[in-house]
Amino acid sequence: MSKKKITVSEARGVDFIGCEVRLCGWVRTRRDSKAGFSFVEINDGSSLGNIQIIVAQTVPDYDLLIKTLTPGSSISVEGVVQKSPAQGQLTEVAADKIELIGESDPLTYPLQKKGHSLEFLRSIAHLRIRTNTFGAVARIRNTVSYSIHQFFQENGFVYVHTPIITASDCEGAGQMFRVTVIDADNPPRDNDGKVDYTKDFFGKSSYLTVSGQLNVETYCAGLGKVYTFGPTFRAENSNTSRHASEFWMIEPEIAFCELEENMSWAEKFLKRLIADVLKDRHEDMEFFNRNDTTLIDTLTHVASSDFVRLSYTDAVSILTSSGKKFNYDVAWGIDLQSEHERFLTEEHFKSPVILYDYPRTIKPFYMRLNDDGKTVRAMDLLVPRVGEIIGGSEREYRLNVLEERMREQKLDMEAYKWYSDLRRYGSVPHSGFGLGLERVLMFITGTANIRDVLPFPRTPGNCDY
Ligand code: 4AD
Numbered sequence: 335m336s337k338k339k340i341t342v343s344e345a346r347g348v349d350f351i352g353c354e355v356r357l358c359g360w361v362r363t364r365r366d367s368k369a370g371f372s373f374v375e376i377n378d379g380s381s382l383g384n385i386q387i388i389v390a391q392t393v394p395d396y397d398l399l400i401k402t403l404t405p406g407s408s409i410s411v412e413g414v415v416q417k418s419p420a421q422g423q424l425t426e427v428a429a430d431k432i433e434l435i436g437e438s439d440p441l442t443y444p445l446q447k448k449g450h451s452l453e454f455l456r457s458i459a460h461l462r463i464r465t466n467t468f469g470a471v472a473r474i475r476n477t478v479s480y481s482i483h484q485f486f487q488e489n490g491f492v493y494v495h496t497p498i499i500t501a502s503d504c505e506g507a508g509q510m511f512r513v514t515v516i517d518a519d520n521p522p523r524d525n526d527g528k529v530d531y532t533k534d535f536f537g538k539s540s541y542l543t544v545s546g547q548l549n550v551e552t553y554c555a556g557l558g559k560v561y562t563f564g565p566t567f568r569a570e571n572s573n574t575s576r577h578a579s580e581f582w583m584i585e586p587e588i589a590f591c592e593l594e595e596n597m598s599w600a601e602k603f604l605k606r607l608i609a610d611v612l613k614d615r616h617e618d619m620e621f622f623n624r625n626d627t628t629l630i631d632t633l634t635h636v637a638s639s640d641f642v643r644l645s646y647t648d649a650v651s652i653l654t655s656s657g658k659k660f661n662y663d664v665a666w667g668i669d670l671q672s673e674h675e676r677f678l679t680e681e682h683f684k685s686p687v688i689l690y691d692y693p694r695t696i697k698p699f700y701m702r703l704n705d706d707g708k709t710v711r712a713m714d715l716l717v718p719r720v721g722e723i724i725g726g727s728e729r730e731y732r733l734n735v736l737e738e739r740m741r742e743q744k745l746d747m748e749a750y751k752w753y754s755d756l757r758r759y760g761s762v763p764h765s766g767f768g769l770g771l772e773r774v775l776m777f778i779t780g781t782a783n784i785r786d787v788l789p790f791p792r793t794p795g796n797c798d799y
C-alpha cells in the first residue's frame with residue numbers, strides 16, 4: 335500500500351508522529367556523520383522551516399545515493415515521523431527509502447548555504463523562491479491576497495474584474511504603456527505624417543490600465559459596494575525602491591459614502607490585513623523580525639491603535655515649523671515627497687497618518703472639490719518606512735463641477751462621456767481608494783525594496799524572465 339503523502343509543514347507538527355509517510359521536497363543541506371548516517375534537510379515550500387531526514391547506511395543504495403543529495407536536488411522520502419531529540423525541532427523523519435527525483439549539480443547550483451544578498455538573488459529570480467526570504471514573502475503575499483478577499487466578502491462587497499486594456503488615463507499623468515499591433519518600422523500615417531492609430535487594432539490608441547477605478551465606479555453605481563484586485567501598469571521612469579512598472583492594486587468603491595467613511599474603511603482594511611498575517615504566518619513573521627526586531631511589535635501596535643487624521647494644510651504647517659532640513663522645500667501647493675511623508679509618520683507622529691484635502695492642482699480630475707475651491711477631498715494613508723500605501727478620495731458627483739475639472743485638465747469630454755453619465759443618471763456621493771499590494775507587503779515584511787516582494791519585478795530597464 336502506498337504511504338500517505340504529507341507536506342514538510344505537516345511532518346514538522348506532532349500529528350504524524352509514529353506514522354509511516356512519504357514526503358517530497360528539495361534538499362537544503364546535508365551533513366554526513368561519522369556514526370554511519372546522514373542528516374538531510376528538505377523543504378517543500380509549505381513552511382519556512384525544513385524537516386530533517388535521518389538517512390542510515392541501511393537505507394537501500396546508501397553509498398551511491400547519499401552523494402547525490404546535494405543542495406537543490408529533489409527527492410522523495412519514505413519513512414517514519416518521530417520525535418526529535420534535537421533542539422529547535424519537534425520531529426524528524428527516519429528514512430526507510432529515498433529516491434532521487436532530480437539531481438542538482440553542486441558546482442553550478444547558485445544557492446549556497448551561506449546567505450546571499452538580495453541584489454544577487456534578484457539576478458537569479460527563477461531560483462530565489464527556494465530561499466527562506468522569498469518563500470516567506472510569497473506565503474505572506476498569498477495570505478494577504480486571501481485576506482483581502484475575505485475582508486471585502488465579509489463586508490458585502492462584490493468583486494469586479496475591470497479591464498486591463500483601456501483607452502482612458504484614470505490618473506491623468508500620461509504614464510501609460512501603449513498596446514499596439516502597429517509595425518513600428520512601417521506605421522500607417524495620417525495626412526500630418528503622424529502615426530495613424532485609427533488603423534490600430536482597436537481603431538484608436540489603447541493602453542495598459544493604470545487603475546481600475548473609472549470602470550469600477552460604473553459597477554459601484556449599480557451594486558453599491560464593489561472592489562477590483564488586479565495588475566496595473568505605470569510607465570513612470572522613477573527608479574525608486576517603492577515604484578514598480580507592474581504592480582497589483584486593490585480598489586474598493588463605495589456608494590453613498592463620503593470621505594470620512596472612506597478613511598474608516600481604509601484604516602479598518604489595512605489593520606485587518608496586518609492582523610491576519612500576524613495570526614496566520616507566525617513563523618514567517620518571526621523570521622522577518624530577526625532582521626528588524628521591532629517589526630512585529632510595530633505591526634501589532636499599528637493594528638490596534640487609531641491612525642492620525644490630518645489635513646494637508648496642517649501637515650504643511652507641521653513640516654515648515656519643524657525646523658528640519660529637507661532636500662525638497664515645503665510650501666503649500668507642493669506634492670509631498672517621500673521624505674516629508676516619512677517625517678510625519680516616523681518622527682512627528684510615530685504612527686500611520688491619513689492626510690486629506692489636498693490642493694486641487696496636484697490631484698486627478700475625478701476628486702470632489704471642496705467648498706474652498708482650492709482643495710479636493712483626497713486622502714493618502716502614509717505609514718512609517720514605506721510612505722504612501724493607500725491613495726483615495728471622495729469622487730466628484732456633481733456633473734457641472736466634474737465637467738469643469740475635465741476641461742481644466744484638458745480631457746477629451748467625449749471620450750469620458752460614459753464616466754460623466756454616472757453623474758447624469760442617479761448620481762450619488764461615493765468614495766474609494768487604491769491599496770498597492772506590494773507597498774503593504776513591504777510594510778508587513780520590513781522589505782526595503784519593492785523588487786523583493788514581486789515575483790518577477792518589472793522596473794525601468796528590467797523585464798527579465
Ligand atoms: O495613489 P494612486 O495613484 O491612486 C489611484 O490609482 C486611484 N485610482 C486609486 C483609487 O482611488 N481607486 O495609487 C494607489 C496606490 C498607491 O497608494 C500605492 O500604494 C500604489 O497604488 N502605487 C504603486 N505601487 C507600486 N509601484 C507604483 N509605481 C505605484 N504607484 C502607485
Ligand code: MG
Nearest residue numbers: 714722724725
Ligand atoms: Mg497616490
